[in-house]
Amino acid sequence: MLLRQLFDSESSTFTYLLADEATRKAALIDPVLEHVERDLALLTELGLQLTFVLETHVHADHITSAGTLRHRTGARVVASRRGAPCADVHVGQGDVVHVGPLAVHVLETPGHTDDSLSYLCGDALFSGDALLIRGTGRTDFQNGDPGQLYDSITRRLFSLPDDTRVYPCHDYAGHAMSTVGEEKQHNPRLAGKSRAEFITFMNNRRIAPPRKLDIAVPANRACGLPPGSPHVAG
Amino acid sequence: MLLRQLFDSESSTFTYLLADEATRKAALIDPVLEHVERDLALLTELGLQLTFVLETHVHADHITSAGTLRHRTGARVVASRRGAPCADVHVGQGDVVHVGPLAVHVLETPGHTDDSLSYLCGDALFSGDALLIRGTGRTDFQNGDPGQLYDSITRRLFSLPDDTRVYPCHDYAGHAMSTVGEEKQHNPRLAGKSRAEFITFMNNRRIAPPRKLDIAVPANRACGLPPGSPHVAG
Numbered sequence: 001m002l003l004r005q006l007f008d009s010e011s012s013t014f015t016y017l018l019a020d021e022a023t024r025k026a027a028l029i030d031p032v033l034e035h036v037e038r039d040l041a042l043l044t045e046l047g048l049q050l051t052f053v054l055e056t057h058v059h060a061d062h063i064t065s066a067g068t069l070r071h072r073t074g075a076r077v078v079a080s081r082r083g084a085p086c087a088d089v090h091v092g093q094g095d096v097v098h099v100g101p102l103a104v105h106v107l108e109t110p111g112h113t114d115d116s117l118s119y120l121c122g123d124a125l126f127s128g129d130a131l132l133i134r135g136t137g138r139t140d141f142q143n144g145d146p147g148q149l150y151d152s153i154t155r156r157l158f159s160l161p162d163d164t165r166v167y168p169c170h171d172y173a174g175h176a177m178s179t180v181g182e183e184k185q186h187n188p189r190l191a192g193k194s195r196a197e198f199i200t201f202m203n204n205r206r207i208a209p210p211r212k213l214d215i216a217v218p219a220n221r222a223c224g225l226p227p228g229s230p231h232v233a234g
Numbered sequence: 235m236l237l238r239q240l241f242d243s244e245s246s247t248f249t250y251l252l253a254d255e256a257t258r259k260a261a262l263i264d265p266v267l268e269h270v271e272r273d274l275a276l277l278t279e280l281g282l283q284l285t286f287v288l289e290t291h292v293h294a295d296h297i298t299s300a301g302t303l304r305h306r307t308g309a310r311v312v313a314s315r316r317g318a319p320c321a322d323v324h325v326g327q328g329d330v331v332h333v334g335p336l337a338v339h340v341l342e343t344p345g346h347t348d349d350s351l352s353y354l355c356g357d358a359l360f361s362g363d364a365l366l367i368r369g370t371g372r373t374d375f376q377n378g379d380p381g382q383l384y385d386s387i388t389r390r391l392f393s394l395p396d397d398t399r400v401y402p403c404h405d406y407a408g409h410a411m412s413t414v415g416e417e418k419q420h421n422p423r424l425a426g427k428s429r430a431e432f433i434t435f436m437n438n439r440r441i442a443p444p445r446k447l448d449i450a451v452p453a454n455r456a457c458g459l460p461p462g463s464p465h466v467a468g
Contacts, residue, residue, distance in 0.1 A: 007408040009243060015408075038407060045420045173272060174241040174249075176410065186279045 001102060001122060002046070005167065005176060006039065008032040011062040011212075012170050015039065016126055018099060019048045025100035027052040028069065029119060029126050030169055033224050036065040040072060050075040052097055054104065056128025056169055057116040058083055058220045060142060061210040067223030077223055080108070083115035086223035091117070107156055111149020112137030118157065124165050125180070131157050132168045133175040134187055139202050141209060142217065146202035150195045158184055235336060235356060236280070239401065239410060240273065242266040245296040245446075246404050249273065250360055252333060253282050259334035261286040262303065263353060263360050264403055267458050270299040274306060284309040286331055288338065290362025290403055291350040292317050292454045294376060295444035301457030311457055314342070317349035320457040325351070341390055345383020346371030352391065358399050359414070365391050366402045367409040368421050373436045375443060376451065380436035384429045392418050 004017040015035065019026035026048040031039055043050055050073040053066040057080065066077045067086060078097055079087035091097065093108040097119075105120040109130040116137070119126040129137030131153050139146045162181030185191055189198060210216070222229070238251040249269065253260035260282040265273055277284055284307040287300040291314065300311045301320065312331055313321035325331065327342040331353075341352040343364040350371070353360040363371030365387050373380045396415030419425055423432060444450070456463070 005410045007241075007410065009246075009408065012243075035408060038409075042409075045416065174243065174269060175272075175276075176239045176241065182279065 020100035020102045023100035025051045027099045029054045031065040033063040033065045053077045055079040057113045060213045063219045064224040067225035080115035084221045109152035111152045114143035128169045133178045146199040150198045254334035254336045257334035259285045261333045263288045265299040267297040267299045287311045289313040291347045294447045297453045298458040301459035314349035318455045343386035345386045348377035362403045367412045380433040384432045
């Protein structure tokens with residue numbers, strides 16, 4: 001599997017390019033609107049055909065390029081059944097998205113938002129804003145729920161093998177990846193912490209809302225396209 | 235081999251952690267002073283022993299944590315024979331640094347600076363500021379020389395197998411890695427460009443000097459430690 005990590009420095013968002021090296025079929029996870037030309041250039045240079053755009057959730061801090069990529073490449077947009085209405089394919093727990101011969105398994109991991117998904121491909125886990133490196137997503141808007149997030153991480157993600165590589169949607173400290181084993185042992189919000197302790201910690205955090213919240217959420221429900229755009233529908 | 239990419243968002247510098255998973259011996263390539271606690275925490279959490287700090291060159295845009303890491307861990311600092319006088323080991327073309335059983339091969343790749351090294355470990359090339367992703371290091375200070383840089387990249391680095399993974403010291407567009415084959419084919423400064431064209435392009439660039447140039451170069455010649463520090467010497 002070809003895997004490339006890409007970064008948006010404004011929102012500290014990671015985008016992932018996954019591809020099968022034989023068939024050249026590819027998927028982008030959580031692409032960012034401002035980088036659509038960078039990402040299309042990389043696909044062209046690597047000789048890849050974008051078949052899917054996978055959203056981990058309706059983002060509140062940046063706008064997706066999913067709709068633009070669909071229009072420019074013919075890729076299909078994948079989101080949670082509880083996620084963006086503009087998606088071409090709505091998925092849930094246990095579903096599999098086939099990127100050529102690569103099987104991308106859908107894991108429902110709600111708690112940061114109610115539509116949060118993680119994706120597992122081989123030993124690579126794309127954990128969205130559920131599990132971050134030495135942290136977690138916040139739970140104070142978009143139907144976030146700290147108890148649900150604790151369960152998603154500790155029951156669903158931490159049941160994966162310890163050497164599963166963790167690729168989150170964000171990092172703010174300059175880390176790029178982790179493993180399930182590392183997060184079990186060293187994530188300060190989770191290691192040795194009960195569900196009740198996690199809920200109390202998350203409910204007592206006082207952090208400013210994302211600057212783009214009011215713009216990004218409706219834009220991302222339309223795959224990043226302006227209201228009334230002819231390309232909103234799949 | 236365990237490999238972690240770390241990032242300094244202020245200077246867009248990548249630091250690399252390399253380690254042998256059996257012996258737990260590790261090296262850091264181009265660590266940044268502001269992140270010394272992050273990097274020491276990661277070494278501790280992963281149960282690694284830092285044995286070497288490898289500098290690709292005397293940096294002009296950020297200050298190294300090499301001296302601090304040496305003092306805190308006992309690691310030895312490695313630099314070019316033309317590089318920082320404070321280093322414990324001065325190396326050149328063909329030398330090998332042994333990180334436990336991992337062989338890190340030294341490649342002299344001058345041109346960005348006269349002391350620029352790249353390091354090759356397995357199929358991973360740490361290309362410093364010589365070869366960047368779809369770009370190169372600048373050549374307008376610290377004895378930079380565009381003709382020398384062209385030769386370093388096209389003769390030395392481009393003679394490696396096409397699937398060699400390229401991990402540069404910087405990226406400013408959100409890319410994290412490339413390959414030798416990709417850069418041969420798609421690097422706009424090099425693909426299909428003659429040595430004379432490259433020299434003309436580099437000599438005609440007009441870009442501001444790094445903000446920290448006057449502070450960083452002398453600091454890095456002292457491994458990032460203040461003048462007169464008892465820990466400057468190895």
